[in-house]
Amino acid sequence: xNDVTESELxxxxxxxxxxxxxxxxxxREILEAAERIFAQYGYRGASVQAIAEEAGLPKSNVLYYxxxxxxxxxxxxxxxxxxxxxxxxxxxxxxxxAEVLEAFIRSKMQLSRRHPEGSxxxxxxxxxxxxxxxxxxxxxxxxxxxxxxxxxxxWAERGLMDPVDPVWLIFLIWSATQHYADFEAQxxxxxxxxxxxxxxxxxxxxxxxxxxxxxxxVRPPGSGA
Amino acid sequence: xNDVTESELxxxxxxxxxxxxxxxxxxREILEAAERIFAQYGYRGASVQAIAEEAGLPKSNVLYYxxxxxxxxxxxxxxxxxxxxxxxxxxxxxxxxAEVLEAFIRSKMQLSRRHPEGSxxxxxxxxxxxxxxxxxxxxxxxxxxxxxxxxxxxWAERGLMDPVDPVWLIFLIWSATQHYADFEAQxxxxxxxxxxxxxxxxxxxxxxxxxxxxxxxVRPPGSGA
DNA sequence: GTCTATACTTAGATAGAC
DNA sequence: GTCTATCTAAGTATAGAC
Numbered sequence: 001x002n003d004v005t006e007s008e009l010x011x012x013x014x015x016x017x018x019x020x021x022x023x024x025x026x027x028r029e030i031l032e033a034a035e036r037i038f039a040q041y042g043y044r045g046a047s048v049q050a051i052a053e054e055a056g057l058p059k060s061n062v063l064y065y066x067x068x069x070x071x072x073x074x075x076x077x078x079x080x081x082x083x084x085x086x087x088x089x090x091x092x093x094x095x096x097x098a099e100v101l102e103a104f105i106r107s108k109m110q111l112s113r114r115h116p117e118g119s120x121x122x123x124x125x126x127x128x129x130x131x132x133x134x135x136x137x138x139x140x141x142x143x144x145x146x147x148x149x150x151x152x153x154x155w156a157e158r159g160l161m162d163p164v165d166p167v168w169l170i171f172l173i174w175s176a177t178q179h180y181a182d183f184e185a186q187x188x189x190x191x192x193x194x195x196x197x198x199x200x201x202x203x204x205x206x207x208x209x210x211x212x213x214x215x216x217x218v219r220p221p222g223s224g225a
Numbered sequence: 226x227n228d229v230t231e232s233e234l235x236x237x238x239x240x241x242x243x244x245x246x247x248x249x250x251x252x253r254e255i256l257e258a259a260e261r262i263f264a265q266y267g268y269r270g271a272s273v274q275a276i277a278e279e280a281g282l283p284k285s286n287v288l289y290y291x292x293x294x295x296x297x298x299x300x301x302x303x304x305x306x307x308x309x310x311x312x313x314x315x316x317x318x319x320x321x322x323a324e325v326l327e328a329f330i331r332s333k334m335q336l337s338r339r340h341p342e343g344s345x346x347x348x349x350x351x352x353x354x355x356x357x358x359x360x361x362x363x364x365x366x367x368x369x370x371x372x373x374x375x376x377x378x379x380w381a382e383r384g385l386m387d388p389v390d391p392v393w394l395i396f397l398i399w400s401a402t403q404h405y406a407d408f409e410a411q412x413x414x415x416x417x418x419x420x421x422x423x424x425x426x427x428x429x430x431x432x433x434x435x436x437x438x439x440x441x442x443v444r445p446p447g448s449g450a
Numbered sequence: 451g452t453c454t455a456t457a458c459t460t461a462g463a464t465a466g467a468c
Numbered sequence: 469g470t471c472t473a474t475c476t477a478a479g480t481a482t483a484g485a486c
Contacts, residue, residue: 023451040353044270047479058453063481120352123408127345127352128265130410137414145415167416168432172401175408179400183348185355189362190370191392207393215440248469273462283471288463 039120080118112181162217264345305343323446337406387442
């Protein structure tokens with residue numbers, strides 16, 4: 001007869017691939033697709049169906065791998081927070097302000113550059129009142145800001161920079177560096193381009209570094225203590 | 226019998242109010258409620274039901290007044306664009322750079338302050354790829370940016386400010402001034418407050434003006450040509 | 451381990467009672 | 469002019485076939 005075996009019927013999988021590899025690949029594609037969809041529509045606006053279509057899988061497959069919509073969303077938020085934490089290196093009062101601020105601006109720009117959907121996902125979460133991130137903001141992130149702010153103040157006391165409000169300086173850097181990713185549609189619409197290139201990112205980084213350092217009275221890197 | 230007239234049955238309206246007044250009041254409350262809900266959840270994430278509850282009206286009443294969800298959303302976007310256009314006064318090369326930039330920062334801050342939900346509504350629209358605002362961005366707004374950018378360049382040629390990229394300067398001001406409204410949840414979470422006061426807004430305005438003007442090599446207002 | 455079929459809820463929108 | 473009742477589509481989630 002013309003019967004085919006069960007395994008032949010049910011595997012649109014490439015030869016040589018084990019079950020574990022399929023799971024890994026599917027999970028990765030679901031996560032990527034979900035990050036795009038959640039970033040674009042927000043938590044409520046995103047549908048599991050839309051995520052499944054973006055990933056090229058049936059809807060129930062997404063739920064099978066991820067459990068439920070909420071868990072998938074939380075997992076993506078946590079992944080983005082982990083990326084963010086990975087570049088939060090410690091600084092000390094004895095570091096050079098110009099070098100620290102430049103590195104801060106540059107690493108923040110590159111994070112948004114590498115993960116624009118993650119950046120927009122985070123932005124949408126905050127825009128909606130941060131229902132899933134309240135604890136993170138009031139805990140870890142608040143402490144991070146507090147310690148940096150203290151160091152900026154000490155730099156100002158030592159005359160290494162102007163006595164600007166350190167918390168608002170941090171917010172200024174965050175907003176400026178995220179803007180080109182979160183508001184990409186606006187940037188592209190106004191500039192008339194169809195993408196932001198690596199060269200653009202480098203120019204923006206230099207522009208922001210120059211304006212913010214000069215604006216805070218910080219001497220450029222390498223001009224001595 | 227105990228019959229009441231039709232009009233008595235159907236008006237939870239205050240005495241002395243005409244039909245026109247009810248409509249006006251209901252429409253206003255729906256618009257305010259919808260701005261909050263759309264700002265929080267985005268276009269797709271917002272439900273007519275949620276808007277109706279926020280406005281204290283039945284769902285079909287919202288649709289009766291506004292036609293459909295899409296029309297309501299577009300109307301709110303256009304209202305926000307109108308507010309924005311209202312403060313886009315013309316500037317000339319002969320104006321004082323410091324005064325113009327300070328007024329620009331201040332008016333932008335106040336727009337976000339007065340209409341935080343409108344600001345977040347706009348942000349959510351851009352975040353989602355600006356599906357309803359493509360034409361506005363590529364038309365009116367692009368022209369606005371182009372003319373300002375040209376003037377900033379001429380100021381730089383005259384030595385009134387540093388030769389920074391004028392378009393990125395405009396984006397920097399936009400991002401910095403919108404941040405405290407759009408990312409209010411983050412600002413409050415990190416600073417540990419429960420609201421941003423008028424005094425905070427004034428402090429932020431001064432901080433941004435100082436840093437950006439100094440950062441671009443613009444002399445403070447009143448220091449002569 | 452994967453997908454089809456389906457249960458159950460909520461969505462946007464409208465018809466018709468009042 | 470306003471609201472209740474209802475239609476159809478789409479939402480999340482699960483049970484069970486394969």
